[in-house]
Each structure stands twice: as structure tokens, then as C-alpha cells.
Amino acid sequence: MTTKTDYLDVLIVGAGLSGIGAAHHVQDAFPNRTFAVLEARDAIGGTWDLFRYPGIRSDSDMQTLGYRFRPWTDEKSIADGPAILDYVRDTAAEAGIDRHIRFGHRVIGADWSSEQSMWTVTAEHAGEIVTLSARFLYACTGYYRYDEGFTPKFEGTERFRGEIVHPQHWPEDLDYTGKKVVVIGSGATAVTLVPSMAADAGHVTMLQRSPTYIASLPAKDPIANTLRRVLGNRIAYPITRWKNVAFSTVTYQLSQRLPRLVKAFLRKAQERQLPDGYDIGTHFTPRYNPWDQRMCLVPDGDLFRAIRHGKASVVTDRIATFTERGLALESGTELDADVIVTATGLNLQIFGGAELSVDGKPVSLPETLAYKGMMLSDVPNFVFTIGYTNASWTLKADLVAEYFCRLLARMDERGESVCVPVNNDPTLTTRPLLDFEAGYVMRSVAQFPKSGSRAPWQLGMSYVHDLVTLRHRTLDDGVMQFS
Structure with a gap:
């Protein structure tokens, strides 16, 4: 009709x-x-x-x-x-x-x-x-x-006895309390999921083929909140807005023109937030320059904190096949999992x-x-x-x-x-x-x-x-x- x-x-x-x-x-x-x-x-x-x-x-x-x-x-x-x-x-x-x-x-x-x-x-x-x-x-x-996210074709998914979930279609009744979770991916969705799930899961592993640049920013902007208290919302908002535009513009331009400087800055910041001796070169140093792809932000370093406290870990490897108990990787390592989240993109x-x-x-x-x-x-x-x-x-x-x-x-x-x-x-x-x-x-x-x-x-x-x-x-x- x-x-x-x-x-x-x-x-x-x-x-x-x-x-x-x-x-x-x-x-x-x-x-x-x-x-x-x-x-x-x-x-x-x-x-x-x-x-x-x-x-x-x-x-x-x-x-x-x-x-x-x-x-x-x-x-x-x-x-x-x-x-x-x-x-x-x-x-x-x-x-x-x-x-x-x-x-x-x-x-x-x-x-x-x-x-x-x-x-x-x-x-x-x-x-x-x-x-x-x-x-x-x-x-x-x-x-x-x-209506659908992107999931690569993985070998052996039918053998896995646990649950496989795509973030775009998250089940309301999914209970991962105390369970072993593997999040496949390294983008914005993955770095959000890992620390959030780590609060209740037994352990969360972020499995990535290659690293992404990740920077930590305060969840609460002290300058913005101070300006708002002093000047009120109407005046403080455009000031903060332009401050943040200037910051992001300078960061992007530095990344494009002086990538080594930005790489060094990010690495120093990660060294301060990760355990001593952590393999940053393998897990947090991409092959490309900063902002050749979108940079991920983690509020108050929540991902790094979860790693530091032993609630989360990062594995950089490729999947050979799904197994009954989890994932077999190309390196020969096996990851046990009760829940696998395919944060593999859109x-x-x-x-x-x-x-x-x-x-x-x-x-x-x-x-x-x-x-x-x-x-x-x-x-x-x-x-x-x-x-x-x-x-x-x-x-x-x-x-x-x-x-x-x-x-x-x-x-x-x-x-x-x-x-x-x-x-x-x-x-x-x-x-x-x-x-x-x-x-x-x-x-x-x-x-x-x-x-x-x-x-x-x-x-x-x-x-x-x-x-x-x-x-x-x-x-x-x-x-x-x-x-």
C-alpha cells in the first residue's frame, strides 16, 4: 500500500x-x-x-x-x-x-x-x-x-562452547561475572569494553592483530569545570570548546609533521601507567604514524589501570582457529574463554x-x-x-x-x-x-x-x-x- x-x-x-x-x-x-x-x-x-x-x-x-x-x-x-x-x-x-x-x-x-x-x-x-x-x-x-557489524570469517566458530557476541548486538541478559572473556579487536570499542568488563569478569584479554595508538585523558576536564563554576555555562562553554578545538588541532598537526615526537610522548605516558618492564613495543606501538588512523582515548587511563591491576591483559597475535574452549593462535598459544566478543569493526x-x-x-x-x-x-x-x-x-x-x-x-x-x-x-x-x-x-x-x-x-x-x-x-x- x-x-x-x-x-x-x-x-x-x-x-x-x-x-x-x-x-x-x-x-x-x-x-x-x-x-x-x-x-x-x-x-x-x-x-x-x-x-x-x-x-x-x-x-x-x-x-x-x-x-x-x-x-x-x-x-x-x-x-x-x-x-x-x-x-x-x-x-x-x-x-x-x-x-x-x-x-x-x-x-x-x-x-x-x-x-x-x-x-x-x-x-x-x-x-x-x-x-x-x-x-x-x-x-x-x-x-x-x-543492522549489522563487521565480523571476519573465523575458522571453527561452530566448535566454541561459550558465547560469541558482537558489540553492535549486545544481549541484555549476557552474564560474564567471574568468567574469562576475550575481546577481539584494538579499536575504540575494544578499549572501551576491556576495562568496563574487567570490573566484573574473572579476567579480560584484548586480542589484537596489531596495536592502536592509545592516549589517556581526564574524564573530568578541570579547566572546563572551573570555568563553568566561575563564569557560568553560557560563557564557559564556548571558551572550553575553543580550548579543546585548539588542543586537538595542535595534536593532529604535530602527529602529521613531527610523528616521532608524538610517538615518544605517548610512549612516556604509557610507561608511567603500565607495569615496569611491560612490552609496550609489541602491544602499544603501531606500524603506522599517529593519526594515520584514529587515535583511541581512555578516560583516566582505565585500560592501563586494568592491566596494572591484573584484571586485563593484551595479546598481540593472529587467530588460527576457534576451539571448544577458546582460541588457538598462530604462535601456538591457546586462550581459554567463556565469552568471546568480536569487536572487529563496523x-x-x-x-x-x-x-x-x-x-x-x-x-x-x-x-x-x-x-x-x-x-x-x-x-x-x-x-x-x-x-x-x-x-x-x-x-x-x-x-x-x-x-x-x-x-x-x-x-x-x-x-x-x-x-x-x-x-x-x-x-x-x-x-x-x-x-x-x-x-x-x-x-x-x-x-x-x-x-x-x-x-x-x-x-x-x-x-x-x-x-x-x-x-x-x-x-x-x-x-x-x-x-
Whole structure:
């Protein structure tokens, strides 16, 4: 069955951190405009509602992961998942955005009509097909596939007598108290799970093929909390936000330009937190330079503390096969386990898997270029959000929403209905959209739009640069075409 719904000015897809932020910007800038948010699941929060594994938390500070327009007021800067979820839901409720969300609507396709200057969006809802018409389509779906995580094919999994769990589908009734747990992986999920599970498990082993750079930061930012007590939330928040932006920018630039210095600093910090004589070279020294892949943060050094107290350990090796009692490794070592957690990564999926078309012709995403990392070449009135890989996602999400509102205001002022970026530079060369060596990126990036060799066809990873470009520079750059 198909049901036709009302015309909307803006249709936002996704009610996670990005979608709620986008809706807030649109509603604040255009109180008389009609908009709706389509959410495939039945709750607000996106990642922060879906992931329920022990210890889930932010992997960056909340002064930059939080919205520019709504201060983060909790004492913890590295916050747990439930606190972040409350923040997102409270933001939606306070602004009345929750009344504009249509839950259980999974977008499966969208077609742009040049004749009508309109998107027709098709969604599944309660076993029916629903279509909506919108002037602008705004995708805030992130780039993770939410219905399944990534698990490599391991030999012998059927022989293992214990439980095998993927963090993306954590069972509510999983009891690991006093048990031997092996967490396969070395990324942000693994370094979160290990110290969290170690509190109740008999012992937790983090099994990794290769190490990841791991840095410790205070869970509570003393400067942020002092400023808030002295100056209040409204003044302290932007100061702390800029302090943290400056810190992350300097850290990233040093990592790129003086990697040996950053390596030495990280190693010294780890030596202070790990047992004397610990083999840091094997277990915590990657083959790549800092920030060639995302650096993991551990609040108050909780992972190192768990290792120091004997509650957790790290093994760097490869899996030969699963056995009845655990894992046999290529080195000949065997790891006994009652529970094995495959924190082996995520699958990427852009736009939630929805298929785009223009005048009935399917859009081949790998043949498109990403304009300023937020629009697609030759695809009219379409905006999407992809955050930074070297800083908090919301920094970019806020800027994209602000740019979109500038764009819409300019079009209203001049009586225009269509905007579309067009590449007229035959010398432009292409490259992957995400220039990042992480495994989850390398597996799927070929299915994504491309980046160009020059601005504005690049997905920037500098907040300061994007701040100038998206918030202040002219919209009439010769690439964006209005009609």
C-alpha cells in the first residue's frame, strides 16, 4: 500500500546527533518552514540509542561533541552513552523537535524531479510504502550500517562452547561475572569494553592483530569545570570548546609533521601507567604514524589501570582457529574463554542504504563528487553530513547545518528554488572521499562519492578552515548553480 503525505520544505533523514542538530538549526532559522525527521528506528539517538555494550562512551570530549547552541553541563567531558543519549533527547524535547519525528520510517529511495523542483522520498513504515514530497532532502544518517557489524570469517566458530557476541548486538541478559572473556579487536570499542568488563569478569584479554595508538585523558576536564563554576555555562562553554578545538588541532598537526615526537610522548605516558618492564613495543606501538588512523582515548587511563591491576591483559597475535574452549593462535598459544566478543569493526553504508535518482535516472555514488564534503555533484537540493575523523563529529555537523541555512536564506531572498554543484573543471582529479587508513574505511570507501584534488571538491578535516569556508565565505563560488 502507498500513502501520499503532505509537502515539506525540508525532509531530514535520521534522528541521531546530526539529525536533531540539523532540525534545531532549520527550525530556529526558518520558524515558518515545514520540516520532518524520518527515523528508521523507534527512538531518538542513533548510535547512542543503538549501542548498548558495557561502558559505551564518547571517544572525544563533550564540549566539542556537544552542539554549539546547547552547552554540555555535566562534569564529565568523556561521557557515557546514556548521558549522551539524554543530552540528545533533551535537546529535541526542549525545542519541540520530537513532535516532528516520524519513527519507524526507513527511507529506501528518493527521486528528484526537475520539472517539479521536488524530491519524492519513498520509505517503509509498518509494512507499507509511504511517499513524501520535499523541497530539500537532508541526510543525517552517518556512514555506519546499523543492522549489522563487521565480523571476519573465523575458522571453527561452530566448535566454541561459550558465547560469541558482537558489540553492535549486545544481549541484555549476557552474564560474564567471574568468567574469562576475550575481546577481539584494538579499536575504540575494544578499549572501551576491556576495562568496563574487567570490573566484573574473572579476567579480560584484548586480542589484537596489531596495536592502536592509545592516549589517556581526564574524564573530568578541570579547566572546563572551573570555568563553568566561575563564569557560568553560557560563557564557559564556548571558551572550553575553543580550548579543546585548539588542543586537538595542535595534536593532529604535530602527529602529521613531527610523528616521532608524538610517538615518544605517548610512549612516556604509557610507561608511567603500565607495569615496569611491560612490552609496550609489541602491544602499544603501531606500524603506522599517529593519526594515520584514529587515535583511541581512555578516560583516566582505565585500560592501563586494568592491566596494572591484573584484571586485563593484551595479546598481540593472529587467530588460527576457534576451539571448544577458546582460541588457538598462530604462535601456538591457546586462550581459554567463556565469552568471546568480536569487536572487529563496523560496516559502512552511506545515506542509510537509500537509493538516489534524478529524473528517474539512478545516481551512481562513486561517479559523483562531494562538494565541500556535504553535497553531491549534479544532485540538486541534497545535503548530507559526514563529520571529522580527527575531531568530534558534531563540529562538522553544526557547520553543515549553518551552511544549509545560509543557502536556503539566500535562495529565498532571490526567489530561487534549485541549487546544484556542478564540476566544470576538466583538469580535476579524484581520490577517495575518506582519506583514512582504518580497515572499516578501506573495505567500503569505493562505494562512496569521490573527493576532488582541489576545493571545493574536498572533504576537509580542519575545523578552523571549514569554519571560515562554510560560515563566512560567499555562496556564489561559480560551482554552485542556482535557478
